[in-house]
Amino acid sequence: MTDEAEWVAVDWGTTNLRVWGVGASGEVVFARTSDQGMSRLQPDAYSGVLAGLLADRFAPTGPPIDVLICGMAGARQGWTEAPYLDAPADLGDLASRSVAPPMPETRWAARILPGICQRQAGAEDVMRGEETQLLGLGTLWAGFDGVVCMPGTHSKWVRLAGRRVERFATAMTGELFEVLRTHSVLRHSLAGPLDGPHRDRGFAAGLDAGAASPQALSATLFKVRAASLLSARPADWCAGFLSGLLIGSEIGAQRDWIGAGEIAIVGDGSLATLYREGVSAIGGKARIVDGTEATLAGLKTARQLR
Amino acid sequence: MTDEAEWVAVDWGTTNLRVWGVGASGEVVFARTSDQGMSRLQPDAYSGVLAGLLADRFAPTGPPIDVLICGMAGARQGWTEAPYLDAPADLGDLASRSVAPPMPETRWAARILPGICQRQAGAEDVMRGEETQLLGLGTLWAGFDGVVCMPGTHSKWVRLAGRRVERFATAMTGELFEVLRTHSVLRHSLAGPLDGPHRDRGFAAGLDAGAASPQALSATLFKVRAASLLSARPADWCAGFLSGLLIGSEIGAQRDWIGAGEIAIVGDGSLATLYREGVSAIGGKARIVDGTEATLAGLKTARQLR
Numbered sequence: 001m002t003d004e005a006e007w008v009a010v011d012w013g014t015t016n017l018r019v020w021g022v023g024a025s026g027e028v029v030f031a032r033t034s035d036q037g038m039s040r041l042q043p044d045a046y047s048g049v050l051a052g053l054l055a056d057r058f059a060p061t062g063p064p065i066d067v068l069i070c071g072m073a074g075a076r077q078g079w080t081e082a083p084y085l086d087a088p089a090d091l092g093d094l095a096s097r098s099v100a101p102p103m104p105e106t107r108w109a110a111r112i113l114p115g116i117c118q119r120q121a122g123a124e125d126v127m128r129g130e131e132t133q134l135l136g137l138g139t140l141w142a143g144f145d146g147v148v149c150m151p152g153t154h155s156k157w158v159r160l161a162g163r164r165v166e167r168f169a170t171a172m173t174g175e176l177f178e179v180l181r182t183h184s185v186l187r188h189s190l191a192g193p194l195d196g197p198h199r200d201r202g203f204a205a206g207l208d209a210g211a212a213s214p215q216a217l218s219a220t221l222f223k224v225r226a227a228s229l230l231s232a233r234p235a236d237w238c239a240g241f242l243s244g245l246l247i248g249s250e251i252g253a254q255r256d257w258i259g260a261g262e263i264a265i266v267g268d269g270s271l272a273t274l275y276r277e278g279v280s281a282i283g284g285k286a287r288i289v290d291g292t293e294a295t296l297a298g299l300k301t302a303r304q305l306r
Numbered sequence: 307m308t309d310e311a312e313w314v315a316v317d318w319g320t321t322n323l324r325v326w327g328v329g330a331s332g333e334v335v336f337a338r339t340s341d342q343g344m345s346r347l348q349p350d351a352y353s354g355v356l357a358g359l360l361a362d363r364f365a366p367t368g369p370p371i372d373v374l375i376c377g378m379a380g381a382r383q384g385w386t387e388a389p390y391l392d393a394p395a396d397l398g399d400l401a402s403r404s405v406a407p408p409m410p411e412t413r414w415a416a417r418i419l420p421g422i423c424q425r426q427a428g429a430e431d432v433m434r435g436e437e438t439q440l441l442g443l444g445t446l447w448a449g450f451d452g453v454v455c456m457p458g459t460h461s462k463w464v465r466l467a468g469r470r471v472e473r474f475a476t477a478m479t480g481e482l483f484e485v486l487r488t489h490s491v492l493r494h495s496l497a498g499p500l501d502g503p504h505r506d507r508g509f510a511a512g513l514d515a516g517a518a519s520p521q522a523l524s525a526t527l528f529k530v531r532a533a534s535l536l537s538a539r540p541a542d543w544c545a546g547f548l549s550g551l552l553i554g555s556e557i558g559a560q561r562d563w564i565g566a567g568e569i570a571i572v573g574d575g576s577l578a579t580l581y582r583e584g585v586s587a588i589g590g591k592a593r594i595v596d597g598t599e600a601t602l603a604g605l606k607t608a609r610q611l612r
Contacts, residue, residue: 117536122515124532154491154528170528175490183485184478185460209428215520215559218552222460222476226430230423246524253521 005029007066008054008108009299012046012073013129014038018292019053026300030057038072038079046079047103050110064109068299070132074099074112084117084126091135091163095306113302116165125170130156133266133291136298138163140289147254147263149286151247151275153178157254171250177243180221186242189228192235202233202240203274210248211282217249243274251278258284267291311335313372314360314414315605318352318379319435320344324598325359332606336363344378344385352385353409356416370415374605376438380405380418390423390432397441397469401612419608422471431476436462439572439597442604444469446595453560453569455592457553457581459484463560477556483549486527492548495534498541508539508546509580516554517588523555549580557584564590573597 005021015037021029036049050067058065074082080101085093098111115128130150137144137160150156153174159166180186209220224242227233233241251258262285265272272288279286311327321343327335342355356373364371380388386407391399404417421434436456443450443466456462459480465472486492515526530548533539539547557564568591571578578594585592 117532119536121537122511122529124529124536126532126535157525169522169525170532171524172490172527173524176524176527179485179489183489184481205428213559214522215555216475217520217523217559218477218479218482218556219463219475219559221478221482223428223430226423226432226476229432230425230430231427249521250524253519253523253525 004059005057005065007068007303009296009303010050010067010069010071010073011129011132011295011299012038012069012071012078014072017049017071017073019050020296021054021057022300028296038075038077041079043079046073046101047105047108047110051105051108054108058107061107064106066303067108067110068095068098068113068303069110070113070295070299070302071129073101074114075128080112082112082114084115085131087116087118087165087167089116089131089165091131091138091165092305094131094135095302098302116168118168123167123169125168127156127168127170129295130158130266131165132298132302133294134158134160134165134298135163135301136294136296137264137266137289139297139301140294141264141287144264146261147257147259149251149254149263149265149267149275149279150291151265151267151271155250157257159257171253173246173250176246180242181239186221186224186238189225189233189238190235190242194236194239196234196236198234198237199240202237203244204240206241206244206246207248207278207281208244210245210250211252211278212248214249214252217245220245220249247274247278248281251275251282255282258282261285262287264289266294310365311363313374313609315602315609316356316373316375316377316379317435317438317601317605318344318375318377318384320378323355323377323379325356326602326605327360327363328606334602344381344383347385349385352379352407353411353416356409357411357414360414364413367413370412372609373414373416374401374404374419374609375416376419376601376605376608377435379407380420381434386418388418388420390421391437393422393424393471393473395422395437395471397437397444397471398611400437400441401608404608422474424474429473429475431474433462433474433476435601436464436572437471438604438608439600440464440466440471440604441469441607442600442602443570443572443595445603445607446600447570447593450570452567453563453565455557455560455569455571455573455581455585456597457571457573457577461556463563465563477559479552479556482552486548487545492527492530492544495531495539495544496541496548500542500545502540502542504540504543505546508543509550510546512547512550512552513554513584513587514550516551516556517558517584518554520555520558523551526551526555553580553584554587557581557588561588564588567591568593570595572600
């Protein structure tokens with residue numbers, strides 16, 4: 001078989017998984033995605049899902065193919081628990097602290113990388129998947145030493161020095177947007193097309209308000225409703241305003257973390273761009289590193305460090 | 307009929323309504339509650355609900371009985387819209403700015419008090435129902451001039467000078483607790499009995515964290531989840547911690563409003579007590595005024611000021 005991959009990189013998240021066949025020179029030979037994320041799987045289902053995604057890309061017999069996995073597959077409620085490294089943590093230890101999940105077919109030699117936790121009382125926090133992106137960041141941005149912002153459902157803010165994760169914090173920004181949009185009184189103001197022409201101006205107004213007064217978030221949130229009642233703001237403006245408020249508050253609260261140096265935003269597409277806009281709004285500088293590239297680079301580097 | 311009330315006071319909220327028959331000397335002759343709040347009623351249903359609650363307490367004929375109503379019945383989506391007063395607002399104007407809803411039976415002369423709005427761009431806000439409690443506060447606490455905190459689903463913070471509402475803000479604290487408890491990832495940490503023995507300690511820890519860093523709310527919220535994952539905190543501790551975080555952040559953000567003077571907390575039962583604890587935690591002083599008494603006193607005063 002030509003173009004055969006040498007090993008397989010896997011990002012197994014809560015809602016999706018992505019697999020990449022990686023060739024001898026590190027090139028991606030094939031890529032596949034699936035909706036069989038952790039939240040849909042019982043532990044005994046993982047091996048079958050994985051084998052099903054790989055079987056037609058490899059010869060049926062031969063020496064075991066390495067499969068290196070990061071993400072929620074290693075959570076307690078996932079496939080096999082890969083116990084957390086404790087922060088401060090050396091990302092060079094990810095591979096040596098990986099665990100082998102049960103794999104009935106000997107064709108595959110699977111290992112799951114651990115996440116990182118922070119146990120100090122009052123600063124408790126956890127990550128799974130982002131630690132691999134952080135390791136990849138060190139490859140994609142050689143010599144990086146500073147603050148990393150990883151936007152998402154649960155955004156991470158990380159103080160990274162080379163391969164050392166010094167401390168980190170999670171902000172529930174993406175999830176707050178979703179639960180408020182769907183379940184709170186604000187849903188009345190967001191009933192309608194959310195991607196209309198007023199969204200950008202709403203976002204800019206929300207970003208300003210959130211960044212200026214991050215401490216007032218529970219109060220400024222209600223401005224979404226009041227602005228639609230009193231100023232007839234349309235749904236797209238309100239959606240932009242809510243998003244801007246939440247992102248602005250998140251970034252404004254990190255003012256003391258964001259120093260003079262350039263920060264790294266590890267993320268995808270328009271969300272990463274919105275965060276860069278937010279960092280600029282408080283006078284910071286940021287460079288975007290593609291989230292998928294960071295994951296893949298992290299899995300490659302972890303494998304080299306075995 | 308002995309003990310006949312002279313007029314009727316009504317607090318018509320989103321989920322409930324309460325009616326009080328008031329005697330010639332201001333005494334409450336009877337009190338009733340109903341679950342026919344605004345959210346369950348079409349406009350043409352209000353008059354029948356009201357008449358049904360009153361008919362057996364009054365003689366079937368006679369001069370019209372005054373019924374004075376505050377709350378969401380006056381919202382645009384309520385019975386008949388009672389347009390907002392604009393803040394800064396004089397609470398002495400509530401009665402003169404009331405509106406008469408359509409009432410087929412001439413036995414009742416109903417009027418609905420207006421709410422108050424704040425239209426300044428960036429400070430847009432609305433209240434309906436609380437303005438009547440604020441008028442009542444002036445009767446129950448003669449000479450009050452200062453900050454009023456009104457805890458609830460949507461807490462209000464008001465700068466009140468006598469009968470003048472200078473400015474106000476709404477914090478979505480109660481609703482945030484509910485949507486996060488029910489719909490976010492934090493629900494996993496709050497699955498279990500929430501009123502257990504660890505709740506008070508969780509509340510105290512959350513209150514400290516929220517009041518110390520109100521700007522970090524979207525990040526400290528995730529500590530609920532991390533604390534249960536890493537420190538095996540039980541559901542009652544997590545519920546107390548989440549409540550404390552939200553209330554602490556709300557109060558901490560009002561630090562500049564809470565000066566040296568005693569503030570008034572207008573509210574009911576244990577929630578008012580938790581807020582008083584929160585105000586003490588940041589070095590403030592607060593006195594609790596019962597929310598129901600404030601509503602009733604406000605309706606009485608509004609009627610006298612007709």
